[in-house]
Amino acid sequence: MKARRAIFEIYLDYIQYYGGSIRVRSLLRLCKELGFSGVAVRAALCRLSQQGWLDRTREQKQSFYSLTPMGRDRVEEAAPRIFTPLTEKWDGQWTILTYSLPERLRAKRERLRRELIWLGYGPLTPATWIIPKPAAELTTKHLLDRGLDKGVHLFRARHINSLANAELVEKCWDLSAVQKQYRSFIDRWNPQWRSYQQKFNSGKPVPDNLCFSGKMRLLHEYGRFLYLDPRLPWELLPKDWLAEPAWRIFRDCYHLLAEGALRFFESGYQGPARTETQKREGHARVMQGLMELV
Known part of the structure; x- marks a missing residue:
């Protein structure tokens, strides 16, 4: 297991339902059960904070980490993809994304590619990515929130030769x-x-x-x-x-x-400052999610 991913998954599976924040000492106890040392957990928390996923606060001499807006967005994107099976019907159209970023913006280009992979896009060419879903609105918001929308263009189209769809899939994924x-x-x-x-x-x-x-x-x-x-x-x-x-x-x-x-x-x-009412509400949300996993 990787510490950063494991911590993020604890937020996804539990902490988000309890207000999105946890005391560091409490998180250390949970991560110890997964085999992580305190040093590894603190280093992972620092890295997640630097990347903009978590925010560190102090209250009564205790440290807490909570999801940032970007972190909450990622959790909200991940949860349905994990906990619901694929049932979508295809309308036969592709969303096409092109971008133009100069070599001096290589780091930004790599970030963009990682986010496109996260969203489910595949590379038709290095600067042209496709996905067989009506994903333009989600993609625009996702990239705009991360400052990755400059130089990006989105289109919707149908492949003229439907028999070649399999070739597109083989090329991109x-x-x-x-x-x-x-x-x-x-x-x-x-x-x-x-x-x-x-x-x-x-x-x-x-x-x-x-x-x-x-x-x-x-x-x-x-x-x-x-x-x-x-x-x-x-x-x-x-x-x-x-x-x-x-x-x-x-x-x-x-x-x-x-x-x-x-x-x-x-x-x-x-x-x-968790109250018993808030804890019960968090418990109820977790159980509701479990009931919906059918």
Whole structure:
């Protein structure tokens, strides 16, 4: 596991529902359960803060980290892509993005490319990226918020030769590599899910701390597909595409571990001036999200 990603996933899975802020000492305890040292966690927090994802504040001599607006946006973008299966129908059109950035802006160009990959775009040429979705509005807002909109142009079009859509997909995305990653995830987590299921069914449930660490490792591994899988419409995917079987395993394992993991999180969570009412509201939001994961 990588510390920065693991911390961000704790915000995504829990902290966002409890006001978006957590005491550093509390986060250190959670991350220790995942095998991270205090030094590694503090370094990761510093880096996330420098990158604009988290904001550090002090209250009564205690340090807290909360999501910045950019951090909240990323969490809100990531959550539905993790917790809902792909059901979109394709209208046959492509969103096309072109950009022109000089060599002196190489760092900005690389940031732009990383954000396009995050959004699901694939490179048709180095400066022309495509996605088979009506993504212009989302893309414009996303890039504008990050100061990456200069020199960018967006279009919507239909490929004249529909038979060549498969060629476009093959050129822009390495789906065979993604398929291998899905197979690896299934091979690892299907036996693990059955093992968890047997323990719960035998009346010897998994301890809460192991539910938490297991669930976060599950989320960490499945969360990699946010960067690997562009979530193309079914019409453009191989017939044996493994995204849905992998998602079902993720969902079932997530459900099994959720209650014990939440108890562990709440047993040590500390935020700034949290009231019992606010804690109950956070708990209710987490449980509501769990109920919607079907």
